[in-house]
Amino acid sequence: MTDAKTPGKSTTLTRRATFGLAAAAAAVPVVAATSVAPASARPLEDVLSSETLRVGINPTLVPFGVFNDRNQIDGFDYDIAVELARLMNVELEVVQVGSPDRIPFLQADRIDIVLGAITRTVARALVIDYTIPLHTQTVAVLTKEETAVPISGLSDLNNPDVRLVQVRGTIGVPWIEANAPEAQLTLLDNYPDTFRAMQQGRADAMVDVIESVVIPMQDVAGVEWKILDETISNTWVGVGVQKGNHTLRDFLNIALFEMHQNGFVDATWEKWFGVPMQTPVPLNPIF
CATH class of the missing domain: 3.40.190.10 (Periplasmic binding protein-like II)
Known part of the structure; x- marks a missing residue:
């Protein structure tokens, strides 16, 4: 120590x-x-x-x-x-x-x-x-260049064929429940697991604070990441x-x-x- x-x-x-x-x-x-x-x-x-x-x-x-x-x-x-x-x-x-x-x-x-x-x-x-x-943060959608269902805007998420993944207890969960209830939602315990789920093709997107994901996502190999231009909100921490x-x-x-x-x-x-x-x-x- x-x-x-x-x-x-x-x-x-x-x-x-x-x-x-x-x-x-x-x-x-x-x-x-x-x-x-x-x-x-x-x-x-x-x-x-x-x-x-x-x-x-x-x-x-x-x-x-x-x-x-x-x-x-x-x-x-x-x-x-x-x-x-x-x-x-x-x-x-x-x-x-x-x-x-x-x-x-x-x-x-x-x-x-x-x-x-x-x-x-x-x-x-x-x-x-x-x-x-x-500090402040920006909430947006992290997805991939290629997904089973095209995701180009927030409205595309409310689709039963879209697979979302989130960390339990994070700000994206209530937003999805309110705005994309038709999507499939998997809740995991930490961010590395959510990135692996997307890397392995088990999930298409996540809704989260960009500052929380933009750096660790760069370390995940084999994924062409995309952050939607349409943001959800600026938040206070x-x-x-x-x-x-x-x-x-x-x-x-x-x-x-x-x-x-x-x-x-x-x-x-x-x-x-x-x-x-x-x-x-x-x-x-x-x-």
């Missing part, structure tokens, strides 16, 4: 992936977020007194989360978490989460905050609280905290505002994505 020294502090930022995805699934059943009875969250004073910030990061959501050559969790979200822990003057504990279990982990008080491109939605806002936006944990959320809002103001978020985005954020987050001190 490798520790990175925290500037100005004698303690360390510790990379601790304390829960594997398989273990997480066993420990916390994948259920609707509204059915989980929340455990008591740790307010800001408890996080500070423990000297540890527990952050949920999804390492299958490249480049938000990724395993580096030392098999440690790295990526955009990790760099953001490191900076938040530094500003709090505490250690960082990284907890590996997947898209289906990230909200249950938060509600069960296994983590203090969750990253992993957790798009702000009305349904999620009923069960968790959000900070101000950390904040840091998730347990419902009612206002002291921690309020601190994070101030920290994120400073990180936007001094250019840290934009620089970290370009480091991992190679291009500026498509829709910049406006600097707004009111929250």
Whole structure:
């Protein structure tokens, strides 16, 4: 295990992936977020007194989360978490989460905050609280140049012959249910599995955040990928905290505002994505 020294502090930022995805699934059943009875969250004073910030990061959501050559969790979200822990003057504990279990982990008080491109939605806002936006994303359709049924626009998806694949718990699932109910839909547990399904010809398209798929799709051999020009929406992504944990959320809002103001978020985005954020987050001190 490798520790990175925290500037100005004698303690360390510790990379601790304390829960594997398989273990997480066993420990916390994948259920609707509204059915989980929340455990008591740790307010800001408890996080500070423990000297540890527990952050949920999804390492299958490249480049938000990724395993580096030392098999440690790295990526955009990790760099953001490191900076938040530094500003709090505490250690960082990284907890590996997947898209289906990230909200249950938060509600069960296994983590203090969750990253992993957790798009702000009305349904999620009923069960968790959000900070101000950390970054933006664009929702669109990832498909292939050749599919059994031609897909050139959003309306082509609502067809019983179209095979869609999605990661459970992601923003594309409710959109498909509302807008393409006739399509065949397969739900899988992570992004690598969805790319394999499309690579192997078991699926034709997926509806997702382009920033979450554009880099990992380039590593999948033998597929001529296509992103539809017709986009679905631009979304806002904040840091998730347990419902009612206002002291921690309020601190994070101030920290994120400073990180936007001094250019840290934009620089970290370009480091991992190679291009500026498509829709910049406006600097707004009111929250």
